[in-house]
Amino acid sequence: MKEAVFLQEVKEIQLLKNALTLLDWDSSTGMPEKSSPFRGEVEGYLTGLYFERSIGPVIQEALAYFETRPEELSELGKLVFEKVKEEYALNKNVPAERMQEYVKVLNQAHTDWLKARAAQDFGLLEETLTKVVAFQKEFIPYWQKEEKTPYDVLLNQFEPGMTVEKLDQVFDQVKQGIQEIRTVLAEKGTPPRTDFLSRKMTKEQQRRFVIGVVEQLGYDFSKGRLDDTVHPFMTALNRNDARITTRWEENNFSMATFGVIHEAGHGMYEQNFDPKFDFTPLSEGASMGIHESQSLFNEIIIGSNRAFWQKQYPFFQECAEGTFDDIAFEDFYASLKETKASLIRIDSDSLTYPLHIIIRYEIEKMLFNGSLEVADLPKVWNEKYQEYLGVSPENDLEGALQDVHWSGGSFGYFPSYALGYMYAAQLFHAMKQELSVDEILASEDYSDIRKWLTQHIHQYGASRKPNQLIYDATGEELNPSYLIDYMKAIYFDVYQVQ
Amino acid sequence: MKEAVFLQEVKEIQLLKNALTLLDWDSSTGMPEKSSPFRGEVEGYLTGLYFERSIGPVIQEALAYFETRPEELSELGKLVFEKVKEEYALNKNVPAERMQEYVKVLNQAHTDWLKARAAQDFGLLEETLTKVVAFQKEFIPYWQKEEKTPYDVLLNQFEPGMTVEKLDQVFDQVKQGIQEIRTVLAEKGTPPRTDFLSRKMTKEQQRRFVIGVVEQLGYDFSKGRLDDTVHPFMTALNRNDARITTRWEENNFSMATFGVIHEAGHGMYEQNFDPKFDFTPLSEGASMGIHESQSLFNEIIIGSNRAFWQKQYPFFQECAEGTFDDIAFEDFYASLKETKASLIRIDSDSLTYPLHIIIRYEIEKMLFNGSLEVADLPKVWNEKYQEYLGVSPENDLEGALQDVHWSGGSFGYFPSYALGYMYAAQLFHAMKQELSVDEILASEDYSDIRKWLTQHIHQYGASRKPNQLIYDATGEELNPSYLIDYMKAIYFDVYQVQ
Numbered sequence: 001m002k003e004a005v006f007l008q009e010v011k012e013i014q015l016l017k018n019a020l021t022l023l024d025w026d027s028s029t030g031m032p033e034k035s036s037p038f039r040g041e042v043e044g045y046l047t048g049l050y051f052e053r054s055i056g057p058v059i060q061e062a063l064a065y066f067e068t069r070p071e072e073l074s075e076l077g078k079l080v081f082e083k084v085k086e087e088y089a090l091n092k093n094v095p096a097e098r099m100q101e102y103v104k105v106l107n108q109a110h111t112d113w114l115k116a117r118a119a120q121d122f123g124l125l126e127e128t129l130t131k132v133v134a135f136q137k138e139f140i141p142y143w144q145k146e147e148k149t150p151y152d153v154l155l156n157q158f159e160p161g162m163t164v165e166k167l168d169q170v171f172d173q174v175k176q177g178i179q180e181i182r183t184v185l186a187e188k189g190t191p192p193r194t195d196f197l198s199r200k201m202t203k204e205q206q207r208r209f210v211i212g213v214v215e216q217l218g219y220d221f222s223k224g225r226l227d228d229t230v231h232p233f234m235t236a237l238n239r240n241d242a243r244i245t246t247r248w249e250e251n252n253f254s255m256a257t258f259g260v261i262h263e264a265g266h267g268m269y270e271q272n273f274d275p276k277f278d279f280t281p282l283s284e285g286a287s288m289g290i291h292e293s294q295s296l297f298n299e300i301i302i303g304s305n306r307a308f309w310q311k312q313y314p315f316f317q318e319c320a321e322g323t324f325d326d327i328a329f330e331d332f333y334a335s336l337k338e339t340k341a342s343l344i345r346i347d348s349d350s351l352t353y354p355l356h357i358i359i360r361y362e363i364e365k366m367l368f369n370g371s372l373e374v375a376d377l378p379k380v381w382n383e384k385y386q387e388y389l390g391v392s393p394e395n396d397l398e399g400a401l402q403d404v405h406w407s408g409g410s411f412g413y414f415p416s417y418a419l420g421y422m423y424a425a426q427l428f429h430a431m432k433q434e435l436s437v438d439e440i441l442a443s444e445d446y447s448d449i450r451k452w453l454t455q456h457i458h459q460y461g462a463s464r465k466p467n468q469l470i471y472d473a474t475g476e477e478l479n480p481s482y483l484i485d486y487m488k489a490i491y492f493d494v495y496q497v498q
Numbered sequence: 499m500k501e502a503v504f505l506q507e508v509k510e511i512q513l514l515k516n517a518l519t520l521l522d523w524d525s526s527t528g529m530p531e532k533s534s535p536f537r538g539e540v541e542g543y544l545t546g547l548y549f550e551r552s553i554g555p556v557i558q559e560a561l562a563y564f565e566t567r568p569e570e571l572s573e574l575g576k577l578v579f580e581k582v583k584e585e586y587a588l589n590k591n592v593p594a595e596r597m598q599e600y601v602k603v604l605n606q607a608h609t610d611w612l613k614a615r616a617a618q619d620f621g622l623l624e625e626t627l628t629k630v631v632a633f634q635k636e637f638i639p640y641w642q643k644e645e646k647t648p649y650d651v652l653l654n655q656f657e658p659g660m661t662v663e664k665l666d667q668v669f670d671q672v673k674q675g676i677q678e679i680r681t682v683l684a685e686k687g688t689p690p691r692t693d694f695l696s697r698k699m700t701k702e703q704q705r706r707f708v709i710g711v712v713e714q715l716g717y718d719f720s721k722g723r724l725d726d727t728v729h730p731f732m733t734a735l736n737r738n739d740a741r742i743t744t745r746w747e748e749n750n751f752s753m754a755t756f757g758v759i760h761e762a763g764h765g766m767y768e769q770n771f772d773p774k775f776d777f778t779p780l781s782e783g784a785s786m787g788i789h790e791s792q793s794l795f796n797e798i799i800i801g802s803n804r805a806f807w808q809k810q811y812p813f814f815q816e817c818a819e820g821t822f823d824d825i826a827f828e829d830f831y832a833s834l835k836e837t838k839a840s841l842i843r844i845d846s847d848s849l850t851y852p853l854h855i856i857i858r859y860e861i862e863k864m865l866f867n868g869s870l871e872v873a874d875l876p877k878v879w880n881e882k883y884q885e886y887l888g889v890s891p892e893n894d895l896e897g898a899l900q901d902v903h904w905s906g907g908s909f910g911y912f913p914s915y916a917l918g919y920m921y922a923a924q925l926f927h928a929m930k931q932e933l934s935v936d937e938i939l940a941s942e943d944y945s946d947i948r949k950w951l952t953q954h955i956h957q958y959g960a961s962r963k964p965n966q967l968i969y970d971a972t973g974e975e976l977n978p979s980y981l982i983d984y985m986k987a988i989y990f991d992v993y994q995v996q
Contacts, residue, residue: 011539012543015539015540015543015544016543018536018540019517019521019540019544022520022521022524023517023520026520026524030723031723031739032719032720032721032722032723032738032739032741033720034718034720034721034738034739035721035735035736035738035739037738038516038735038736038738038739038776039739041509041513041777042513042516042517045510045513045514046513046517220532221530222530222531222532223530223532223533224530225528225530237533237536238533238536240530240532240533240535240536241529241530241532241533241536241537243530278536279539
């Protein structure tokens with residue numbers, strides 16, 4: 001087989017995926033509501049074509065042929081081969097009829113999750129969620145390569161190379177660090193004023209500000225667009241088409257502001273893949289954790305930076321057309337960094353956020369490596385929220401029903417959020433060794449920051465593993481102490497801890 | 499072969515087409531500009547899949563099998579079979595490599611058309627347009643069934659059953675009728691006042707009005723959406739997803755107003771196909787002419803109706819927030835029906851519009867049935883404009899370069915516009931025998947009009963031919979005298995001819 005034949009097959013599979021991505025984006029943005037059953041038919045059919053080709057005869061033949069003749073592949077061909085081989089291994093063993101059965105259960109679980117939320121009663125989800133977990137446990141042996149425990153297998157699907165062993169150690173350190181900071185803030189800190197955060201800014205005022213900001217940060221609107229959705233997301237059809245969405249609330253400007261900055265970080269990652277990876281499965285993020293590191297770098301690292309806000313605040317005031325003219329910069333800046341225990345992950349602040357993730361991680365581990373039954377999940381959930389955050393849900397909607405991930409079968413996904421945050425802090429530390437970040441953020445030209453991220457992260461797409469990217473960019477493996485140090489610097493400053 | 503196998507194949511082909519339609523809609527609405535080369539790859543690949551399947555082994559086998567066993571097909575199966583057979587016959591004979599060559603020439607022609615427009619010089623398009631015509635002449639024998647002349651073959655692609663013989667006679671009558679009306683208006687008519695038509699209405703004011711109007715007319719936004727584009731269009735993914743677009747000009751409200759009403763007519767057609775035609779090639783319009791009859795029924799028949807505007811004008815004034823408060827209804831209504839010879843088809847009024855079409859028809863006939871060379875086209879064009887409309891283009895941009903159709907290879911398409919207009923007038927005449935249209939348009943509830951059109955036209959999709967639809971709906975064949983009578987009634991009224 002010629003390499004060109006292999007790459008052409010890979011390309012056509014990517015083209016199918018690209019069409020599917022657009023169909024999906026469209027149904028999440030402005031598709032007429034009654035089009036939904038028709039869209040289901042189209043997506044179902046194309047998804048079928050996509051999977052058939054992904055494990056089809058040409059791919060099988062290519063894998064067998066080049067396995068023993070790697071020297072016939074170019075550098076790029078080798079990288080693509082490795083990625084295709086990984087994906088093939090993940091898909092080929094699971095019996096097709098069990099996978100079809102599982103997809104049906106997932107559909108039911110989504111319906112039940114919505115019902116359970118409406119009734120604020122986890123009990124309505126228990127039965128199907130138990131089935132979802134059972135299917136995952138059934139599939140784990142098919143997926144397993146060298147991972148030590150069942151939950152390691154799930155973790156690896158989202159963060160290649162990550163282990164329970166490593167995460168246990170990292171999360172212990174993070175948990176302890178955050179608790180120490182929270183204790184200091186409670187004893188010695190002065191909470192910032194936040195009353196003006198709910199002042200009205202129209203959608204158009206907010207849009208003008210945040211579009212100005214993300215363009216400066218490097219999100220390229222000639223390779224993207226911004227739409228309105230209830231749940232914000234970024235979706236990329238290719239490196240020249242990385243679309244973001246947001247929700248606007250007139251009395252809560254910070255939601256869309258930080259939301260768009262976050263999604264733009266995901267978009268900038270995709271917009272800066274090396275063009276040589278076009279039409280290959282390498283034109284995607286290295287992992288969910290690395291992807292999240294780019295969005296959180298924008299949202300939290302830059303979005304918490306004093307120099308950045310000092311530069312942007314006059315523009316913000318201008319966009320707000322007088323609404324914030326009486327608020328001094330220091331008060332405004334401090335208001336953005338209030339921290340407060342909360343029940344809902346997506347409403348939480350940048351200090352307590354990792355605790356929400358750690359709770360989910362510990363529960364997932366108990367489900368797959370321990371003996372936790374789905375029925376007991378809400379009880380454990382509520383105990384952990386009380387223990388780590390000192391708050392207790394009044395009902396399951398504020399508790400174990402708040403996230404869509406589990407009913408969607410995405411166990412092992414949550415840790416990516418915390419990993420992304422740790423990666424972002426570690427990358428920031430490394431970046432500061434080379435760039436005067438504060439000076440850049442105080443200037444008109446932010447491009448050196450985007451270029452540093454492109455050079456160390458973006459360009460590689462999925463051609464390198466997360467741990468390699470982090471090691472090469474920062475000179476060491478994942479080290480959570482950068483996150484803790486970073487949190488201390490920000491929060492002790494804002495809370496005026498001496 | 500089982501009918502179900504045939505229908506499943508047909509369905510999958512339709513699903514591919516559905517995905518292609520979305521890809522196309524997206525690239526015409528808000529796709530990031532730099533995504534274009536990637537989109538070309540996706541569309542190229544899926545178009546290939548679509549055509550392969552359309553003339554593939556399953557379709558071939560089904561056509562051979564059921565040709566001799568029609569009794570094994572259900573009623574629906576028979577209708578689908580006929581349509582598939584027609585489409586197959588159109589595609590199968592043209593040699594694939596000649597078609598590919600032709601597609602390249604078309605791409606070049608589009609580029610050259612843009613260049614020629616920029617230079618206002620038809621000469622720059624002459625060479626490739628000559629090639630386009632040559633390809634069409636080469637393909638005509640492959641397409642020909644029982645049509646008498648080469649141009650009949652082209653006509654039939656857009657309006658099945660239409661002939662040069664019939665059109666010559668019809669267009670003669672229309673030409674003569676319009677010229678008589680124009681003479682009367684010039685001699686005895688009083689032109690309406692139009693100075694206030696350029697008063698500013700914001701996009702939001704215009705949107706509010708026209709959305710209100712098209713919803714009343716029966717365009718269903720739960721099965722559609724309205725976007726902004728430079729060139730307005732309707733595109734339907736399925737009967738529950740018929741999307742329309744428009745362009746807004748603040749100092750020319752009538753452009754978007756009539757534009758949206760027009761596109762909504764196309765959309766209402768698609769939204770009301772019988773559900774039994776879902777996922778078959780019968781879920782499309784019967785012809786371009788019938789499709790245009792639905793948009794023009796909305797735009798011209800309803801959009802010229804005094805009772806309609808009498809009802810809508812207070813709402814219009816409300817949406818304009820004071821801007822038209824000093825304009826009496828009679829003045830407003832009359833301003834909408836000014837007629838004036840013009841050089842540009844899409845800017846022309848509803849009296850002279852058919853003359854623009856007839857000029858193009860006569861030229862196309864000369865190109866394919868006569869001996870006109872492409873090089874001589876602008877000369878003939880300019881002579882005909884002088885003869886029929888009394889105006890002469892200053893340059894080719896105002897003349898033979900104004901439309902995209904010819905450089906796109908769409909010869910035989912233009913007559914659809916005039917046919918649609920004649921069909922609309924004839925349908926209106928028939929509708930008035932059953933419904934009190936003026937009373938309905940003066941009321942709150944327009945639904946009987948939409949239901950009449952659904953009953954006689956919409957529901958059938960492409961399962962009946964245009965001439966059958968018109969005959970069944972109106973009791974006679976295409977008869978242009980309804981259009982002439984209609985024009986007389988409207989224009990003699992507005993121009994106060996006694």
